[in-house]
Amino acid sequence: MHFISLGCPRNLVDTEVMLGILLKAGYEITPHLEEADHIIINTCGFLEASREESLGTVEEAIEGRKKGARVIVTGCMVQTHEMEIKKHYPSVDYFLGSGDVENILKAVKEPTHGSHVTDARSYLEAGEVPRQISTPSHFAYLKIAEGCRKRCAYCIIPTIKGPLKSKPVDRILKEFRLLRNQGVQEIILIAQDLGDWGKEHGYKRSEGLIHVLQEILKEEGDFWLRLLYLYPDEITLPLIQLMKSDPRICPYLDMPIQHVNNTILKAMHRATSKEQIIETLQWLRMEIPDISVRTSLIVGFPGETDKQFQELVEFIQEYPLDQVGIFQYSQEPGSVAASLPDQVPEDVKKKRQHRLAKVQQKVVNQLLKKQIGKTLEVVVEGYHPETDLLMVGRHRGQCPDIDGIVILNDTEAVDAFGKRYLVEITDVATYDLVGTVLNRSAIPT
Secondary structure, X not given: OEEXXXXXXXXXXXXXXXXXXXXXOOOOOOOOHHHOOEEEEEEOOOOHHHHHHHHHHHXXXXXXXXXXXXXXXXXXXXXXXXXXXXXXXXXXXXEEOOOOXXXXXXXXXXXXXXXXXXXXXXXXXXXXXXXXXXXOOOEEEEEOEEOOOOOOOOOOHHHHXXXXXXXXXXXXXXXXXXXXXXXXXXXXXXXXXXXXXXXXXXXXXXXXXXXXHHHHOOOXXXXXXXXXXXXHHHOOHHHHHHHHHOOOEEEEEEOOOEOOXXXXXXXXXXXXXXXXXXXXHHHHHHHOOOXXXXXEEEEOOOOOOHHHHHHHHXXXXXXXOOEEXXXXXXXXXOOHHHHOOOOOOHHHHHHHHHHHHHHHHHHHHHHHHOOOOOEEEEEEEXXXXXXXXXXXXXXXXXXXXXXXXXXXXXXXHOOOOOEEEEEEEEEEEOOEEEEEEOXXXXXXX
16 A cells, blocks of 8 residues: 545545554555556645646656556545546546545455545544554644634635534544544644634634634643634634643644735625734734644735735834735635636745735744743754755744754754754744754653
8 A cells, every 4th residue: 555645634634544544454654656456546626736746646656656556546536536636637546525534444345446535524533544644653643623614715715615514522532532642742633724613502702612622631641732723703812811821732823814905805705804904913922822823825825916015014124024925816616706807826925925926935034033041942853855964853833744843953952853852942944943962851741
């Protein structure tokens, strides 16, 4: 078996469930595509670029597989574009819907070409279903909800993933304990919007998430709890106070704001105004001074003028954000925005993305320089990809895979990976920090 997981961490969790099911059934996993009898590709269908990557990955698998090996394609793109994949690659052996994860064994055992794509567009594992963690052993993702109840004009996730489905608290706690028992030290809560948890059952703004966090924080032990994807309209003072009250909640938020011009925000069908976004940021900085805030921004939304784009540029200069993902607007068929007038030309979108990225790089450099001289708790994750003379790690304000890292120039001080050490920050390297380990043994956890 060889697995390829594309897209977001929610997709990765589904891949880990399929991996667990097959391992329990006696199958073996190989990291080499050309050795595998079965190649499973979990696709992403969120944006045109994502679909192109998925198609390219399918092509590489078909061309690179050994004789007789089967290619199984699953995930979001199968749910919405199965016929397109079949048109390009009729030799794909099996298609599995994004909500039909538990049927992976059936897909593998099927001797002929087949398809199992139901109307179950998203999947939430129950805790009893096997799951094999594929991340480094010290961190893992915990998916607490699937689907989406928001209707942003540029987005087709509600179409792909269906309505909001929240995982019951007892199942969340069961999964949390299973991960902790496996030695996981950092658990990253994920959903399309964490703040929507439980709203289909009557919870109001952020109340459900607060309840989930309070229950998790009753668990014993020194762990890191990280919150990914929390929209600004769901961030309330009670939630901020809860984050502030327990150091096990990392001072970190991934808070997608997308834009700050009120006309654009309204056209995007966003639930916040520029003034509310600023107020939320000010609350966060005042109550949790060391918080790191990541966001995503869209340039070139239909109708965006040079003046409105400039407002976005000035915003990130006036209200510095620690990490920013900058995306060109993608005209997705089926979205409200796809049919809006005044679509922005591709070359203009590209120029705006490039300019905003240059501004953000200067902002990040200034923010990182403020960390020089500080002592931070850092989880050391391994050797630097370019040399064994350096190691790399992350502090509480850095999320795996998407944020910067801490580069460690004192490798003799570390006796184990996946453990935390006190590190003095000495320098900045573009988007990363450079530091020296102070203690000669890991911090007990």
